[in-house]
Structures are given as C-alpha cells and as structure tokens.
Amino acid sequence: MFDGIGRRVVSLWFPRLASERVLRQRPVDGPFVLTVKQKNADRIYCLNKAAEQQGLHQGMPYADARAFCPELQSRVAEPERDNGFLHLLRRWATRYCPWVGFEGADGLVMDVTGSTHLFGGEAPMLADIRMRLRRAGLSVQIGCADTRGAAWALAHYGEGTAPSGDMLSALNALPVAGLRIDDDISVALQRLGLRTIGDLVGVARAPLTRRFGPGLLLRLDQALGAQFEEISPHADPVHFAVRMTLPEPIGLLSDVMLGADRLLVQLCAKLKSHEVGARKLCLTLRRVDHDHQQVELRLARPLRDPKRILPLFERGVAEIDAGFGIDQLRLEATQVDPLPVQQISHVAEGRAGALDDLITRIGTRIGLENIQRFLPADSHIPERSFLVASAAYSEPVAGWNSPNPRPLLLFPPEPIAASGARPPARFRWRRMSLTTGRATGPERIAPEWWLEDENWRSGLRDYWRVETCEGRRLWLFYTPQNPGWFVQGEFA
Structure with missing residues (x-):
C-alpha cells in the first residue's frame, strides 16, 4: 500500500485563465466574458470577476447574460490560444521543479518533492508562485498535499495545504466533487446523503462499487494515498535551431553562405533524426553593433536536404546589410512538417524537386500563397468542375477526364x-x-x-x-x- 509520505504535490488551478489571457493584452473595465457557440446559441465560456459579481456564470446563454448585465462586454473565445498560453505557464512552472504536467484545460500539477528547500521551504515557495502569478494578472488557487488527488481537491474546493501524512483530515469536509468524478455521480451521491468525502469514507465499499463502479473508490484511494498515481511531466517540444559564433566578423556574401551551409548540415541532420522537414526557416545574422538582420525562407515542400535549401537563401542573404561585420549566425526551423524516410526513385525525384524549388523561388518574391494550381472537382457543372488551391500546400492530382473538351x-x-x-x-x-x-x-x-x-x-x-x-x-x-x-x- 502506498501512503504518500515524503511526496509533495502542488496543484494550480486558473479559474479565469481564458478571460485573463485576453484582458492581459486588452484591459477592460467592468464585466467581461468570452463566448462560444454551442447548439446554435452563444454561451459564456469564461468570465472575469466583475461578471461573476453580477450573477453571471459559465455556460449561461449570452442573451440572458446581456439581459442581466446590459453593460457586459464580450469577445469570441479562442481555445487554441488558451491552450498555448497554458503551455507557456507549464514551461514557466519548471523554475520550481522539473516535474510539471497538465491538469485539464485550466490547471497544472507539480511534483515538488525535494525542491521546496531551494526556495526556503514549502510555504515560501507557494507564496512566491502566488505573487508572481498575481503580478502577471492571473488568478490562481493552489492546493498542496501528499497526493495528486488531494492537491486537486484542495485547489478547487478548499484552497490550502494538507499536513504531510494526514490526507483524511484535510479532505474530510470537502464535497465529493473534489474526487474528480463525473457530475452525474456527484449528484447521485448527494441525493443519497453522501455530501462530503468524510461521509463517503464511512460507507461500505461493496455497495458503492456495485452502484457506481470501481472508478469512484479508485479516486478516493488515490486522494487518500492508498493508491499510487503518477505525475507525467509534459516533454518540451523539440527545438530545431543551431548557432555559430565567429571569432572574427565576416561580411562577404561567400563567407555568410559558407556559414549558412555548415548550419544547414547540422540542422538537417537533426530534422532527419526526428523524421520531419522544414517548411519555414529563419536565418538570423548578428552584427558587431548588436543589430540583427533576418532572412526568412518559406519552402513549397518540407525539406531537409542542405544542397537544395542553401541556394534558396542566396537572394535574401545578398540583400543583408552586414555593417561593420557579422559575428554570429543562427538558423532555426520555425515550422516543420512530417517527412518520413521513404524510398525514392532517380527517375522522377529530380523533376519533382525542381518544380518545388521553382515554386519556392517565385514565392520568395510574390508570396507562396499567390502561387496557385487548379485541381479537379467532382462535378459536371463547368463552374464547379475545378478547385483553386495553393501550389505550396497541395499536390497535383490526375483526373481531368471529360468526354468533351473544355475551354482554357x-x-x-x-x-x-x-x-x-x-x-x-x-x-x-x-x-x-x-x-x-x-x-x-x-x-x-x-x-x-x-x-x-x-x-x-x-x-x-x-x-x-x-x-x-x-x-x-x-x-x-x-x-x-x-x-x-x-x-x-x-x-x-
């Protein structure tokens, strides 16, 4: 049996993560909500504290919210950006411990075992987390306990710290919803009179298992430390970038291209090991006066062949102002796409590569999105018999078969x-x-x-x-x- 003694877990819950992300960039005075369309109706996705004080809540129809609060301001929610912001918070939280994972769409979980002494103890570390997040304009509720389940329950329903080795006393008065169970199970337990976690502990386990399944008692055991629960840290994404610092400044086009060639060999080797190809490359040249010049290259196809990529950089590098010299080169693949290893043919590969390189060269001048191709569509109507697609993000398709010729x-x-x-x-x-x-x-x-x-x-x-x-x-x-x-x- 696992008792959790010696292990300390911190749960961070951001109840207004989405709205505060938007308000950090564009502050608003007064009630503010983010809306999302659900079942042909706009509903509140996230709201700030001023909106909560007006009686609004998450999931409420936006039309009803405007009736309650005429001065309400709103914007459309962007869950993808909220998820990206949470990833940034996860990376920031690694300053406290290396084991940081996600807890749903609005929380983080941290295994701080052995890390608290670096900040003067557990309480100073939690105070520092709260202070830094408040300074960043984020509301946070923090729970700290021996188990992940207990820390989550404290963060959501009884913000505080549980003493080491005694989870039951810290969770005894918290509602059963703190066990991370489904809402329907929580409602059913409350109808039976089991409103708190302490009430649930004193009930026979066999009837609960027959009625609600083994998941309920598993969550209870995880929260109390009778069952071990892992915290899987989220791995940082692979960073495809290489850098070269020069002992003496350079300024000739041939010297810069030679340095870019060496960087491309290193970068493409890293891309190949992960079976990806670069779609966007950024070459940053640092001058001796600490000014930076950048050359961005957008490729028509994912590539990791240095010999094909290097000539495409020449036009952009030739326009760079080297000033008094360049002392550092940095090459980064800012966008990559999957490019698995495959058998190639010497018969057709050269022609396909030449076309992609031509599209890339033209795209650097007029933009890749302005180079388009026609694709066949399944329709006998002349106006609908073709599609217009970006040449850089589509493949030529056969199938232009018609019993009668069509005009050009x-x-x-x-x-x-x-x-x-x-x-x-x-x-x-x-x-x-x-x-x-x-x-x-x-x-x-x-x-x-x-x-x-x-x-x-x-x-x-x-x-x-x-x-x-x-x-x-x-x-x-x-x-x-x-x-x-x-x-x-x-x-x-």
Missing part, C-alpha cells in the same frame, strides 16, 4: 442577341461582329438539383463549340426553358 478560359455567361436552337450565323460579342464558321454540339448539361445555384435556375443548357471566321473559338450555350444564347468560355 472560363468566365461568367455573357448574353448575345440570337434566336433559335442552333448557333447563329452572325452575332456580336464584346463589340465584335463574328461569323460562325463551324459549330460542334450540342452537349447537354443538366443542373445539380440538390444544390442551390442562382445561375442555373434557368434549367438545362446546350453547349456548342463555335469556331468563327475571325479566328475566335468560343464556348456558347443555349437555354431551352428560357430561350437565350450566352458565351461562357474561349478555347486557346
């Missing part, structure tokens, strides 16, 4: 004056008088009835390829339901 240039339908179901012998289009030389068709295309499209409400379309005597090769269509002729494309 497609534009919104432009009406022309004509009558009859066959292409007109003469017509005017874009202030040009054109004569039909040859017409091929019709190709009948029906609308997709399951989609609402204002442009296809006229019904069927009969498409014709019309070659004019003036040299224009146009794509015309006729609408039988509402007779009319239109030009929608032009062949090369």
Whole structure:
C-alpha cells in the first residue's frame, strides 16, 4: 500500500485563465466574458470577476447574460490560444521543479518533492508562485498535499495545504466533487446523503462499487494515498535551431553562405533524426553593433536536404546589410512538417524537386500563397468542375477526364442577341461582329438539383463549340426553358 509520505504535490488551478489571457493584452473595465457557440446559441465560456459579481456564470446563454448585465462586454473565445498560453505557464512552472504536467484545460500539477528547500521551504515557495502569478494578472488557487488527488481537491474546493501524512483530515469536509468524478455521480451521491468525502469514507465499499463502479473508490484511494498515481511531466517540444559564433566578423556574401551551409548540415541532420522537414526557416545574422538582420525562407515542400535549401537563401542573404561585420549566425526551423524516410526513385525525384524549388523561388518574391494550381472537382457543372488551391500546400492530382473538351478560359455567361436552337450565323460579342464558321454540339448539361445555384435556375443548357471566321473559338450555350444564347468560355 502506498501512503504518500515524503511526496509533495502542488496543484494550480486558473479559474479565469481564458478571460485573463485576453484582458492581459486588452484591459477592460467592468464585466467581461468570452463566448462560444454551442447548439446554435452563444454561451459564456469564461468570465472575469466583475461578471461573476453580477450573477453571471459559465455556460449561461449570452442573451440572458446581456439581459442581466446590459453593460457586459464580450469577445469570441479562442481555445487554441488558451491552450498555448497554458503551455507557456507549464514551461514557466519548471523554475520550481522539473516535474510539471497538465491538469485539464485550466490547471497544472507539480511534483515538488525535494525542491521546496531551494526556495526556503514549502510555504515560501507557494507564496512566491502566488505573487508572481498575481503580478502577471492571473488568478490562481493552489492546493498542496501528499497526493495528486488531494492537491486537486484542495485547489478547487478548499484552497490550502494538507499536513504531510494526514490526507483524511484535510479532505474530510470537502464535497465529493473534489474526487474528480463525473457530475452525474456527484449528484447521485448527494441525493443519497453522501455530501462530503468524510461521509463517503464511512460507507461500505461493496455497495458503492456495485452502484457506481470501481472508478469512484479508485479516486478516493488515490486522494487518500492508498493508491499510487503518477505525475507525467509534459516533454518540451523539440527545438530545431543551431548557432555559430565567429571569432572574427565576416561580411562577404561567400563567407555568410559558407556559414549558412555548415548550419544547414547540422540542422538537417537533426530534422532527419526526428523524421520531419522544414517548411519555414529563419536565418538570423548578428552584427558587431548588436543589430540583427533576418532572412526568412518559406519552402513549397518540407525539406531537409542542405544542397537544395542553401541556394534558396542566396537572394535574401545578398540583400543583408552586414555593417561593420557579422559575428554570429543562427538558423532555426520555425515550422516543420512530417517527412518520413521513404524510398525514392532517380527517375522522377529530380523533376519533382525542381518544380518545388521553382515554386519556392517565385514565392520568395510574390508570396507562396499567390502561387496557385487548379485541381479537379467532382462535378459536371463547368463552374464547379475545378478547385483553386495553393501550389505550396497541395499536390497535383490526375483526373481531368471529360468526354468533351473544355475551354482554357472560363468566365461568367455573357448574353448575345440570337434566336433559335442552333448557333447563329452572325452575332456580336464584346463589340465584335463574328461569323460562325463551324459549330460542334450540342452537349447537354443538366443542373445539380440538390444544390442551390442562382445561375442555373434557368434549367438545362446546350453547349456548342463555335469556331468563327475571325479566328475566335468560343464556348456558347443555349437555354431551352428560357430561350437565350450566352458565351461562357474561349478555347486557346
């Protein structure tokens, strides 16, 4: 049996983590809430202390909250940024101990065994944590005990410190919800008259297990120290960066490129060991006057080949102002994507790599997001038969199969004056008088009835390829339901 003696665990709970993260950047006077859309209704996701004093609570419909508090200010919640902020807090907490993990979406757990003497004892360490977090504008509730479960319960329901070796006396008066159990189990226990953890300890275990399962008593034993519970520290993400400090300043383009080459060899070896490739690289050059120059490179594909990456840096490095010389180079992969080891072919790999390098070179001048490619879409409607995607974040896809040719240039339908179901012998289009030389068709295309499209409400379309005597090769269509002729494309 594990009694937990000698082990000390600290639980940090941030009850207003999301709202205080936003208010740290943009302070607001008065009630403030973050909202999230749930079941077609905006509800309160997190709120500040002023909003709580107005009677608002988490999960409350935002419309009701505005009725109670007309001066309420709000913003849309961003859970991903809140999670990133919690990761930063976890990294900060390692200043107190190396074993720091996450406790849900708004808390941290720390195994401070053997670390408290570095801060003058347990109480001074907890006071220092509270002071630093308060200075950062964060509300925190702290619990300290021999077990993880007891520390969590104290942080959430009875902020304080449990004496070592006596968890029952510290948890005796706390509600059963402090055992980290589901809400429905907590409500059921309260209906049975078991409102506190002390009430639960005195009840026979077999009936509780039959009714609520083994999880309830497992949580009780973990909190009291009868069952061991691990604290798994969260590993820091791998940092892909290398640095070189020079004994003498350099300033020539060839010297900087030689230094970048050596850094690339080291960085790519590290990328290969983790089976990832760089998508964004940042080369930082420190001058002797402590000014920094940066060259950012965005790659069209994940890469870890130094020979292919190095020439792509040359244009950016050539524009750097070396000043009185550069004494330090730092290369960092700021964004990486998975790139597992795979068998390559000498037949096609060179062509694919050359295209990716070309996209990267053009992207450094006009932006990768401005280089696009067309991809086939599963639709027989001309306007929906293709997708426009970023060339750097998509792969060319085969499947441009059509029984009839499609024009290279497609534009919104432009009406022309004509009558009859066959292409007109003469017509005017874009202030040009054109004569039909040859017409091929019709190709009948029906609308997709399951989609609402204002442009296809006229019904069927009969498409014709019309070659004019003036040299224009146009794509015309006729609408039988509402007779009319239109030009929608032009062949090369």
